[in-house]
Amino acid sequence: ELIGDNIMKLISRLKQPPN
Incomplete structure (x- = not known):
C-alpha cells in the first residue's frame, strides 16, 4: 500500500x- 511510502x-x- 501507499501507507508505507507516505510514512x-x-x-x-x-x-x-x-532552514
Whole structure:
C-alpha cells in the first residue's frame, strides 16, 4: 500500500532542517 511510502515521506520531511 501507499501507507508505507507516505510514512517514509513524512519522516523525511521531519528529518529535514527547518532552514
